[in-house]
Amino acid sequence: MKTPIQKALEAYLQKDMARFHMPGHKGAPLDLLGPVLPYDVTEILGTDSLYDASECIRETEREYERLYGSRRTLISAGGSTLCIQTMLALAAPAGSTILAGRNIHVSAVNAMGLLDLRPQWIFPQQNPGGVGSVILPRDVEQALAQNPEIRAVYLTSPDYFGVMSDLKTIGEICRRFSVPLLVDNAHGAHFAFLEENLHPMALGATACCDSLHKTLPVITGGALLHLADERMAQNAKQAMSMFGTTSPSYLIMLSVDRVLDYIQGDLREDLKKTGDMVKELRQLAASKGFFIPPQRCDPTRLTLGIAQAGFDRERFGKLLRAHGMEPEYLSDTGCVLLLSVFNREKDMDRLWRMLRSLPDREPAFVDIPKVEQPVCSALTLRQALLGEREELEVSQLEGRICACVKSPCPPGIPLAVPGEKLEKNMLILMKKYGIDTLYVVK
Ligand SMILES: Cc1ncc(COP(=O)(O)O)c(C=O)c1O
Structure with a gap:
């Protein structure tokens, strides 16, 4: 029988990756539900x-x-x-x-x-x-x-x-x-x-x-x-x-x-343990050239600016997976690892080992284009989102009205949202971020 979703999930389980992604239970054998x-x-x-x-x-x-x-x-x-x-x-x-x-x-x-x-x-x-x-x-x-x-x-x-x-x-x-x-x-x-x-x-x-x-x-x-x-x-x-x-x-x-x-039981203690470990991981990562957000952050999340350490998505993805780790998010500039006490000891060992294997270095300066202010809204969000639309190549889109949310990456700042007129500088940025086509209002 064909059960493609099951097959894909089992293939992932077989790899026995360190899950540095959602959900928070990390697939740990918790007795949270029993037979479901x-x-x-x-x-x-x-x-x-x-x-x-x-x-x-x-x-x-x-x-x-x-x-x-x-x-x-x-x-x-x-x-x-x-x-x-x-x-x-x-x-x-x-x-x-x-x-x-x-x-x-x-x-x-x-x-x-x-x-x-x-x-x-x-x-x-x-x-x-x-x-x-x-x-x-x-x-x-x-x-x-x-x-x-x-x-x-x-x-x-x-x-x-x-x-x-x-x-x-x-x-x-x-x-x-x-x-x-x-x-x-x-x-x-x-x-x-x-x-x-x-x-x-x-x-x-x-x-x-x-x-x-x-x-x-x-x-x-x-x-x-x-x-x-x-x-x-x-x-x-x-x-x-x-x-x-x-x-x-x-x-x-x-x-x-x-x-x-x-x-109401162990959570507070577990958060503290994870937070203490992330603090040390951040210090180690910084010594390897990774950018660590300087603002107040979730103490349990390890976010790394990877471009500063000389990596892009492909190279850092290969490195992570070679060490048996699956991140929550990875782009050419950053990586997000979600850690919790439900990660196994061997998951954490892989992360330490991977970071320790890298040479110490100063962070490189990276000049990555920022998302600019949109120029103008030509239609309301609702009109553009629910109206008739067509998909066109980015090179054909100057002056057209966006009909979808386009971010350089899922969690990023949208380059355009429905209703906004697509200006030349926005389209250049989209190309730079690898966006080739876009839905626009017909
Ligand atoms: C910032 C943010 N808000 C909202 C959501 C939607 O959350 P959910 O997946 O629980 O519906 C997400 C999902 O990734 C998110 O990253």
Whole structure:
């Protein structure tokens, strides 16, 4: 029988790679669920209902409210993507302007398009090679002072590289202007359990999403939406039900439930252990010429600027795989390794050995083009995203209107988003980043 997905997964398991990628459980033989199929049920008498929760699901959500200090927390079995759709739907009506950091994930751009929200972009300060970026509080303040139409601020922190913006100061600014601060905290579910609580709920966000599955031992798809605002809380389940499946996975929800024991047990200690090890790995990597983001970062994430150490994607990928490691992300400029205590001792040995095998060197200067401000929006996000479109070669696109999200790499800063007119300098940059074709409005 043909079972191509199983074959591909088994081929990967056979390689016995060190998993420095999601999900957070790293495939460890954890007894988090036990034999799973008996638990794969649906919304029946006694098992509650995700979008109308009043029994067991609501109880688990209350436990999370206590742990994260939120007014309301909702379980999502559709990842942070579902949480982002929900929080944007709750934040402002169709046609509203949202101030958004341009280091945004495609799920948020798509949600804004579906909801007909109009982003006004803030460009982040980027590290060399685009390995991490931050939104500056003064840029948020300036935008809010200049445009009273802005109904909400939407930021990603930490970004994919683990780099954090100053949410505390930005939260204070938002409160002064009476606009909600929405945070994509997909990569920071564990931040509430660090020695210093760096979770957006503790730093003054109005709402945020956490992908539990990215950094904690939870099945892919398990996430949380936290709300600090009572008005949002009242409508949250209904808003989430607009986007989610009507058959949410009980295996995912069970996994979200079962991890509570771990969160209240060993998690804090484990985060400290991983953080201490990452600190040492960063020092070693820096001595080998790798760029380490200088800002405040997720202590458990090892992000390396590889161009500074003389590597590109192909060469560094070969080196990692020759040492039996699979990264979360790799480009010509950077590499992201997600580490946790669920990585085996031999996984960590491979990483130490690989870094030690490299010669000491000073970091090289790298001049990598930065993503520029877009010139103008010719259509709304929604018009361009949902209208008729065609795929054309980049050389044919000057003056056309973008109909898709194009980033140099999935976690990067989009070079163009739907509705923006494609100018010559943008297209040159796309070519440089290896983008050959693009969907544009027909
Ligand atoms: C910054 C960011 N936000 C949101 C998401 C979406 O999260 P999920 O995969 O849990 O739906 C991702 C996924 O990688 C992400 O990197």
